[in-house]
Amino acid sequence: MRSLNIIEPGGQGGVYQSVLGGIQQGAYREYDRVVVHTAKDCEAAPEIDGVSYCFCMRYQRGGPHVFRAVVSLMWVMLRLIPHVIRVASTSQGWEVQGLFGKYVFVLLIAIPRLLRNKVTWVPHNSFSRAGGRLEVWAQRLSSRLCNELVVFVDSEAPKFPFAKAVIKRRLFMFTVDVSSQVRERWRLELESDLRPVILFVGQLRSDKNPRMLLEAVNGLDFACTLVFAGQDKGALDSIHAFRLASIHTLVVESRYLDISDFQGLMRISDLIVCPYAVASQSAVLALASQFGVSSIASDVGGLSEQADRVFELDSVDPVGRLRALISSSLEPKLTLLANGDEK
Incomplete structure (x- = not known):
């Protein structure tokens, strides 16, 4: 044996x-x-x-x-x-x-x-x-x-x-059956049937560049819900201090999410963004792949091997490049909403 x-x-x-x-x-x-x-x-x-x-x-x-x-x-x-x-x-x-x-x-x-x-x-x-x-x-x-x-x-x-x-090895993450009640609670809280949901999930750290994502979303010409979810590790104050344009909705869940909450949130999101400054690989991106949720990441570490779309962190305008990728990634959802269809 x-x-x-x-x-x-x-x-x-x-x-x-x-x-x-x-x-x-x-x-x-x-x-x-x-x-x-x-x-x-x-x-x-x-x-x-x-x-x-x-x-x-x-x-x-x-x-x-x-x-x-x-x-x-x-x-x-x-x-x-x-x-x-x-x-x-x-x-x-x-x-x-x-x-x-x-x-x-x-x-x-x-x-x-x-x-x-x-x-x-x-x-x-x-x-x-x-x-x-x-x-x-x-x-x-x-x-x-x-x-x-x-x-x-x-x-x-x-x-x-x-x-x-x-x-x-391939990085697999443990998945659970998320109840319809948990999904519906997130769907109602984030109004995912009315606008696209962009998710930044995991520990809220400055080296994960949450402000870059805020700046990128701030310049979008369509309304979206931007969610930050995870334990605060020093970035929460800067997230709350940012004045996001009024057409957008900012949701901050500064707590450790249990597996059901975490995966339920990911499953109803339209886009997951990991604009990290330092990384090896990402469990969040591995889960996004397993759930079939679109993802964007910076080109640090091995994130480019995991994400659907990648932007160069040291480019002339990384915020502008990230914004463009967000916009193009959400086109299918925007089309559905324009046609009056639900997600």
Whole structure:
């Protein structure tokens, strides 16, 4: 019996949902048994043949940041790491997902390797968002330690020159059946039968260029609903401060959306835009492709390999180019609305 331990301690967000998506789409069909090691309060643990869950991570999700960080780290060192040592001493197949805990992921790779396990690492990002040298060093060390490294776009492979082997997979995201009630609630809130819906979804960060999208939409000569949805990571104030032209409707959902809400929102949108300044690849674009929703992205990282349409971020007029792509992408919806048809 071939078994694989997949460890993704976060239990929420894109990395965890990609683990479930890969399982859902048969990426691990070569294994007879897959054990997913994750957080007790993970956002989903679907019943899938041959898959079991080990809820070995606990988070302190509430309270001040320092308190949450200290309590969670104590669990990692006192419970999670000893657990990994015990399991790795009897199991041969490991896959470590993401950049958990900034530097903890190095231990999650090193421990199974020292115990003579084959370790696959799926980093998801090839850069340090904070720009820290220590984090870059940790990524480099991890790429040396693992037996093989997984990327999702061709442009990422050269960024791991120290890896023994680099393999490419398609990035699948976990999908759920969204109830008609959830879809109808979003449809009514966003008035998607009256105007096109443009969506910026995921963490609200300045490096994701939300202001560029606001400027591009502001110059459109037709009315639309522009939606920003996701946890605020420093960009919320600038979004609220922007004075969008009165013909448009701005909707801001500054919260973590559960899977049903997240995917229901994506499914009723007409266009998803990712004008990021820094990226490796995008779970949002992967989901857009799976749902058949049109997408636009900047040409950074591997986004050009995922999006339907791409604009050059360092062009003379990136806002104007983005605006033109938005306009042309929404022509089919505008035609339907002009003819009196619903989406």
